[in-house]
Amino acid sequence: MILGIICAMQEELDEITKELALTPVNRIDLCSNSYSVYTSGSHTIVSGVCGIGKVNAAVTTQLMIDKFTPDKIINVGVAGSLSQNLVFGDVVIAEDLVQHDFDITPFGVRLGQIARMDTFSFPTDSSVNKLILDNLALPENKIVLGRIVSGDQFIDDKSKAEFLAKEFDAVACEMEGAAIAHVCYLNKLPVCVIRSLSDMAGQDGEAIHSFNDLKFMAAARAAKVVVNLLEHI
């Protein structure tokens, strides 16, 4: 199987390649980004660091699909918690994703609904999600299935975090996952989004401090989930 792994930040991908002891067998530069190809057991892995935000994420996803024809795409990284019950290092496997900043509400359409699309949320691969949840228990952290919302905003505000949780029934927020899932939806390609929580999105004081301090720990937890998934997929 060819698996595409997309991370927003190099530090997120580094945790995965470190855990898997992967050395690239090939590297290709496309559209200001580099893509690495590895062999892991019977799988070929292609990785890309997309950068921050939905446009960067969409470009990398489509290029990866066009150039490397992955069977599945997995987005891995960190996120902010929208729940009081999920804290630093806990892992959210996205059941589906919504772009919380897509707003055509003046047309009487619900916040997050992409204009003229036949879906409100972008679903992930339920069989891969099940594989992860059935085979992995993290010793120190919860691992849950839930909705993730993405937008071009770093959420560092208690009332905004509470609004997103309530409006979308979401458990975590980040800036790329829904764009990646959107591109995969258009390409009819299975996608999985694995995020470990680096901060509380402003629910408990400034998220930015926690993000800076805990992003490596959270990225390492998310990487462990990927390693486990590769053993079972």
Ligand code: SAH
């Ligand atoms: N200048 C910073 C920007 C990081 S943006 C940097 O380059 O390090 C935050 C990243 O982590 C995004 O990729 C996003 O997907 C994720 N993230 C973590 N916590 C978040 C939060 N509270 N709100 C939105 N995105 C968050």
